[in-house]
Structures are given as structure tokens and as C-alpha cells.
């Protein structure tokens with residue numbers, strides 16, 4: 525019997541990090557020593573008080589279905605936080621949907637608004653799931669190259685020229701995976717001017733919002749007056765509170781979208797795990813010192829790693845201003861990104877990602893995750909330098 529998958533499954537992409545991790549693990553099984561700089565998750569444990577809150581919630585019986593869009597107390601805590609972080613007052617909790625991760629918050633927003641043929645503008649290089657979902661939904665991908673000289677922000681003229689009557693969605697991600705760039709406030713304001721009042725939904729993926737190294741927190745387009753009806757904030761606890769495995773994220777949707785989002789949740793995961801949400805509440809309401817210490821450690825690693833990389837002949841490493849990635853330009857090595865990533869894994873024992881895992885404009889770059897110790901990051905640069913020297 526020839527079994528056929530639906531054609532749409534062929535349009536789904538994957539994440540390169542998981543592929544490389546698998547290859548690296550296979551090398552480790554052969555006895556090779558690998559420094560893992562491929563995976564995008566904090567290498568810190570979930571703060572203790574959050575774990576305790578999760579355990580207590582299990583003991584207290586938070587083991588059943590909960591409200592579709594999430595527990596009111598967690599949604600209220602998120603609404604309160606939006607006042608502090610975005611200056612948004614009185615966000616109705618009906619607009620907030622708790623999800624098992626930031627990914628479903630994104631997926632459901634795209635499912636809710638995109639029709640076949642709609643154009644979606646997104647950053648390239650960028651989180652590979654954007655392009656994957658655009659294709660899956662038969663929308664039209666419009667990748668906009670990021671400009672290294674602008675700290676990996678858009679060329680605003682190019683962005684403006686890419687907006688057409690078919691544009692239905694614009695995806696922003698700041699701080700940014702994979703470049704570590706943060707979109708400056710003046711660019712956000714200019715982008716808001718380009719889209720405000722048009723039939724364009726902006727997805728603001730803010731999953732790295734609390735991990736930044738400048739004086740000011742990243743500015744969100746959701747904070748620009750007049751944008752509430754056309755902006756979805758995608759956020760969660762995976763990176764900010766080292767909770768990737770708990771699967772806890774959320775979307776802040778325009779009021780007109782929430783019913784559709786709620787139906788998508790009913791039709792897929794029903795709700796998000798109840799005890800996980802109680803842990804999320806503790807994450808928001810409890811002490812933040814471990815999270816701040818994590819960011820301080822990422823800053824140290826960023827400083828050491830980007831300084832060391834910049835000394836390696838052939839590499840140019842813009843200093844990341846947020847998230848926990850470094851994205852050096854490797855063009856002067858004379859090697860392609862895929863080739864160099866392969867060589868580094870198999871010859872140097874350094875696992876990283878080719879910039880092309882994030883789109884065609886990622887060619888000429890590598891992504892290194894800073895989710896490893898300072899010693900290992902420094903050792904990785906030594907290995908990279910030695911390998912490049914050998915030619």
C-alpha cells in the first residue's frame with residue numbers, strides 16, 4: 525500500500541540546531557570531545573523557587589484541565605507585567621492566551637489570520653520556524669535581509685519597498701535569534717509608521733526581551749500608540765526563566781483575534797498544563813535575582829567570546845546586544861558557512877550552526893550559542909583559531 529502524507533507536511537521546515545545536536549551526540553558516542561554551542565537554551569537550571577512552586581502545584585492537585593486560554597491569575601500577572609515593561613495599561617486578560625511555549629502562540633496567530641497568497645515579511649537570517657509556517661499555510665515568504673552594519677536591523681528603505689497591498693503580516697524579533705541584535709527604538713517607531721492603520725498584523729516575538737546588554741530594555745512596537753489592534757506579542761518563560769522544558773509561553777492578541785485563538789487551542793492542546801502555569805506565576809511574582817544573575821553571566825560570556833573571536837584572522841564579530849548568540853561574519857576565511865560549520869564540528873569538536881540554517885541571507889555567518897561556560901567558550905575559540913590556521 526503506498527501511504528501518502530498530506531502535501532502540506534512537505535512544506536514544513538525544521539530547526540537546524542536539533543540536527544547538529546544529533547550529529548554532535550553521535551561523535552561523542554565515538555569518544556570525541558565536543559563543545560556544544562549549537563543549542564538555543566539557557567544552560568542554567570530553572571530557579572529553585574519556580575521548581576518548588578511546580579512541585580507544590582502537583583501536590584495541591586493542579587493536575588486537571590484548566591481554562592482554555594489559561595489561568596486568570598497568570599493572565600492577570602502578565603497583564604500587570606505589560607504595564608511595567610511596555611507601559612500598556614489595563615490589558616484585558618481575554619487578550620492573553622497561555623500556551624505550551626512561545627511557538628504555539630506564534631503558530632496560532634499565523635493560522636488565525638493568514639490566507640493562501642498573503643505576503644509575510646520577516647527577518648532573514650531569522651528563526652527558521654517563521655518561514656516554515658509561512659510556507660505551511662501557503663502564504664508567500666518575503667524575507668528581508670538584515671544589515672550587519674546596522675547591528676543586524678533592517679534596511680528601512682528595503683522594508684518600506686517590500687510592503688505591498690498583499691502584505692498581511694510583518695514579523696519582528698528583538699532581541700534577535702540568531703544575530704543577538706536589538707532593533708533600535710527609532711527603527712521601531714519608523715516601522716510602526718509604515719504599517720499603522722494598514723491591514724497588516726505585526727508579530728512581535730519578544731522571547732529574548734529580558735536578555736539585553738544595553739542600558740535600556742528593548743523597545744516593543746506594542747508600546748507604540750495605535751498599534752494594539754494590529755500587534756501580537758509572542759513571549760514566554762523558556763529563555764527568561766530557563767524553563768524551556770516546562771513548555772510555557774503566551775500570546776497577547778488584539779481583541780478581535782482572541783476568540784479564533786481560543787478555538788485553535790480547543791482544537792489542539794485544550795489548555796496548557798495547570799501545574800506549569802502555577803510555576804509561571806511564581807516566576808513572575810517571585811524573586812528575579814537568579815534571572816538577573818543569568819543575564820549578567822551571559823554578558824560576561826558575550827564580552828569574552830566576541831572579543832576573542834574578533835582576534836581570529838578572517839572572522840568579524842559584531843558585538844551582540846541581546847539574546848545569547850554571537851553571529852560572526854566568516855566570509856574572509858574563504859570558506860562557506862556550511863563547510864566551516866562542518867569542519868568545526870568534525871575537526872575542531874565545536875558544534876555551531878551555519879548561518880544558512882536561518883535563511884539564505886545567513887550565508888557568510890555562523891551562529892554560536894553562549895549557553896556554555898566561559899571556559900568552554902574560550903576553549904572553543906582556541907580550537908576555531910587552530911583549525912583555521914591549519915587551512
Ligand SMILES: Cc1ncc(COP(=O)(O)O)c(C=O)c1O
Pocket residue numbers: 564624625626627628651697701729731760761762768772773
Ligand atoms: C526567536 C524565537 N522565538 C520563539 C522561540 C520558541 O520558544 P519556546 O521554546 O517557548 O516555544 C524560540 C526558541 O528558540 C526563538 O528563538
